[in-house]
Amino acid sequence: MADIEYFVEKSHRRTLSLAVKPDGSVVVKAPLFVRNSDIKRFVDSHADWIAKNVIKNAARSERISHVEPLTEPELKALKKKARELIMPLVHEYAEIMGVTYGTVAIRAQKSRFGSCSGKGNLNFNCVLALCPEGAMRYVVVHELCHRRHMNHSRAFWSMVEDYMPDYKEHRLWLKRNGDVLMARIGKQE
Numbered sequence: 001m002a003d004i005e006y007f008v009e010k011s012h013r014r015t016l017s018l019a020v021k022p023d024g025s026v027v028v029k030a031p032l033f034v035r036n037s038d039i040k041r042f043v044d045s046h047a048d049w050i051a052k053n054v055i056k057n058a059a060r061s062e063r064i065s066h067v068e069p070l071t072e073p074e075l076k077a078l079k080k081k082a083r084e085l086i087m088p089l090v091h092e093y094a095e096i097m098g099v100t101y102g103t104v105a106i107r108a109q110k111s112r113f114g115s116c117s118g119k120g121n122l123n124f125n126c127v128l129a130l131c132p133e134g135a136m137r138y139v140v141v142h143e144l145c146h147r148r149h150m151n152h153s154r155a156f157w158s159m160v161e162d163y164m165p166d167y168k169e170h171r172l173w174l175k176r177n178g179d180v181l182m183a184r185i186g187k188q189e
C-alpha cells in the first residue's frame with residue numbers, strides 16, 4: 001500500500017479528526033501532545049475511509065464541473081418563479097396542518113433548500129423551481145413541520161410522513177441532485 005499523504009493541523013483540541021477536502025487532500029486535526037507516529041497510525045487505520053471519500057469527492061467535482069451558474073437576470077427570474085410555485089403550497093399545507101408561519105423569503109443559497117426560524121419565518125431556495133414538484137412539496141412540508149417540532153426528532157419525521165407518505169423518495173432525489181442544483185447558484189449568499 002502506498003503511503004497516504006496528509007497535512008497535520010495541531011491545536012488545543014482533545015481528539016484526532018480526519019477530513020478529505022474537496023480537492024482530495026487529507027487533513028488531520030490533532031491535539032498538541034499527539035506524536036507523529038500515532039498520527040500516521042491513525043491515518044493508516046482509516047485508509048479505506050479515506051479512499052472512499054477521495055472517490056466520492058472526485059465524483060462530486062466531476063458532476064459539478066460542467067454546471068453553468070445562472071446569470072443575475074436568470075436568478076431573478078427563478079426567484080420569481082419559485083415564489084409563484086411555492087406560495088400556494090405553503091398556504092395549502094399550513095392550512096391542512098393547522099400551523100401558522102411568518103414571512104416567506106425566497107433566496108439563492110448554496111447551503112440549504114429551506115429553513116424555518118423560531119419565529120416561523122420561512123426561507124426557500126429558488127433552485128426548488130428547478131426540481132420535480134414532489135421535491136419542492138417535500139421541502140415545504142418539511143419546513144412547516146418545524147412549526148410543531150423545532151428539531152429532527154422521530155416525532156418530526158412521523159409528522160412529515162403523515163402529510164407526505166412518500167417523502168423519502170423526494171428527500172433522496174434532493175440528496176442526489178443537491179450539489180448540481182447548488183452549483184447553479186454560483187457565488188450568491
Ligand SMILES: [Zn+2]
Binds near residue numbers: 142146151152
Ligand atoms: Zn429540518
